[in-house]
Amino acid sequence: MIVNGEDVKSADSGPADFERAICSSGYGKFNYLLLLAVLPASCASIFSSSSTAYVLPSAECDLELTMLDKGLLNSMSFAGMISTNFLWGFMADTFGRKRIMFYGYMLTGLITLATCFSHTSWLLILFKFFEGSIISGPYAALMSYLAEVHDENHRSRTYMWLGVFFSLGNISLPCIAWLIIPQKWNWSLLHGFVEIKSWRVFLAICSLPAFLACITIFFFPESPRFLLLKGRREEALEIFKKIYSINTGKPADTYLVKDLEDEYSIKSSGDKWKEKILSSWEQIKPLFLPPNVFNLIVISLIQLGATIGSNSLRLWMPQLFSLIESYKVSHVLKDQMGSQPSFCYMLNSPEKSNDNVTVIVNSTAEAVVACVSTELNSTVFVNSIVIALTGVIGYTLAGTLITVVGKKKLMAICFLVAASCCGSLYWADDTNGILGLSSVFVAMSSIGGATVVNIIVDNFPTCLRTMAVSTAMTIGRCGAVIGNLLFPVLFGLSCLGPFVMIGSACLFAAALVILLPQKPSTNKKPKEII
Secondary structure, three states, rough: OOEEEOOOOOHHHHOHHHHHHHHHHHOOOOHHHHHHHHHHHHHHHHHHHHHHHHHHHHOOOOOOOOHHHHHHHHHHHHHHHHHHHHHHHHHHHHHHHHHHHHHHHHHHHHHHHHOOOOOOOHHHHHHHHHHHHHHHHHHHHHHHHHHHHHHHHHHHHHHHHHHHHHHHHHOOOHHOOOOOOOOOOOOEEEEOOOEEHHHHHHHHHOOOOHHHHHHHHOOOOOOOOHHOOOOHHHHHHHHHHHHHHHHHOOHHHHHOOEEEOOOOOOOOOOOOOHHHHHHHHHHHHHHOOHHHHHHHHHHHHHHHHHHHHHHHHHHHHHHHHHHHHHHHHOOOOOOOOOOOOOOHHOOOOOOOHHOOEEEEEEEOOOEEEEEEOOOOOOHHHHHHHHHHHHHHHHHHHHHHHHHHHHHHHHHHHHHHHHHHHHHHHHOOOOHHHHHHHHHHHHHHHHHHHHHHHHHHHHOHHHHHHHHHHHHHHHHHHHHHHHHHHHHHHHHHOOOOHHHHHHHHHHHHHHHHHHOOOOOOOOOHHHOOOO
16 A cells, blocks of 8 residues: 555554554644644744843843853853753653653743843843753754654655754744834833843743744644653554544544554663663663764764854854944944944944943032943844845755765865854954855854764764764753853953954864764665664
């Protein structure tokens, strides 16, 4: 029998494995509804890690933010993700994908909503840390869930759509910020203890995708693959029947598969925690032995360099663009020689320290210094949207180029171009040129980092890939924390400092690409380790 173009064996051929069972359930309405549910979940992840970048210029006076505080706020979500990354993987494998996604997105929405009531910088920093530590759980569970409700032929297509949704999140975030943050709202709560301003409303709105994801996930079943791995065959079979019925519109009892094969991920000799831990270690131990450990170190360091680049400059761009626009409003763009000031001159102009300060002299001739937040005009948001759109175009082109030039060459080219753009920013003296270089840099460094997952698939057996991806992503997030903390420190010493750091990180990643092994041929692929 043929279901959605797939040749499916008849029911009398014995118990079916997962791949045959999911193929028999077809591809249709269930999968399309799942994609709609994934859209708010993808936006929730983007909003969690990137929303603070648009808040910093407006909140600097309300929360008395220093440059170091801004670096902490940009990095706290990533620090939270690092702290719970492996814990969430264990919990998702223990309690199930759906439960982790449902409660994870609910808690993420509540914490994101709580951030808008932060009245001090340390409280906002703490909330962002908790937000990152929780969002990493449902995000990891979502990645597993998508793989476990699609057959092998449709998984890659589903992850392609996931990339599109992440891009839509990156585009929609500055659009929402553009609508909300420039508004002159000011409401007092708790007798003036908390003042609700536009940037707080923006943070509250950023919680909506997480709540929407929580609601939509509620209507989907548990992963049938997870139930099989737990030995719950009857429950898994009922879910396959449900998916089949939704996709085909036929009664569930006409589903071809009548029984499922047992499938266990880890077989332990007992139920004690010590025995489970030892069994888990035996499964992942080959990852830390030659030659896998060498490949893992190289790939993780490449991810580190890529993330230091992309997630440092990307999250600081709204702040830098706001400083440039403030300079343009309060200064003449031509100096005595008739040339335009450079990028770094606008950021580090002698009058910069007075940009956000108004001196008021009262009747007793005492000077009172009042902070005035940086005005975010439309140019800042338009620039952010352009950068996000450039990333979408870059990913689209990369999908074609990766098969033409190869993964290693594409990664090396991306990192080299990114380093060149970062170095050129220091001497840029045209606003459009600054935007163009920033857009190309973010796109190239992001594509180079994203290609790492493809390298892992080529060089690690199936049973080690998830752990390898998790390790590389954790090291990468460490790069995001390091980059965002060093950026304000180096910027305070010299405008050149952050660009040297970011450009060097990209060059370092490009050099490491040489050490990556060639993709194993078909007859030399690494054997599956059980």
